[in-house]
Amino acid sequence: MFGGLKQWFDPESAHSEGTTPDYRFSLANERTFLAWIRTGLALIAGGLACAQFLPPLPIARLREIISIALLVLGGLVALRAVDHWARAERAMRLGVDLPRSRFPAILAIIVAIGAVVLVVTVLHRVLA
Numbered sequence: 001m002f003g004g005l006k007q008w009f010d011p012e013s014a015h016s017e018g019t020t021p022d023y024r025f026s027l028a029n030e031r032t033f034l035a036w037i038r039t040g041l042a043l044i045a046g047g048l049a050c051a052q053f054l055p056p057l058p059i060a061r062l063r064e065i066i067s068i069a070l071l072v073l074g075g076l077v078a079l080r081a082v083d084h085w086a087r088a089e090r091a092m093r094l095g096v097d098l099p100r101s102r103f104p105a106i107l108a109i110i111v112a113i114g115a116v117v118l119v120v121t122v123l124h125r126v127l128a
Contacts, residue, residue, distance in 0.1 A: 044071055087099040
């Protein structure tokens with residue numbers, strides 16, 4: 001997942017191999033990176049909001065668990081964003097297939113499970 005850390009911090013090393021792709025593709029790759037960064041920031045903001053504004057929940061420490069989970073997930077999304085950006089840029093320069101990733105599916109499943117946990121918690125609070 002984190003192969004080629006040098007690509008993250010040394011953009012010149014990425015330009016030393018392969019050929020320059022069409023700039024539209026590089027810019028699209030950058031927009032995708034920025035969308036993932038926004039997702040990571042939103043998860044981090046949600047984690048902070050839960051920690052600060054969510055009232056204590058009926059299950060002990062659930063509020064803190066939700067907060068920490070969102071903060072960690074936001075950090076992972078940010079790291080995954082830069083890794084995918086670097087790998088996609090390298091693939092375009094080398095003219096090979098873009099890297100495949102299960103990360104979007106895994107993230108979607110984690111968010112859906114989190115939503116189900118929150119729905120159950122809210123229902124438990126309303127019906128109790």
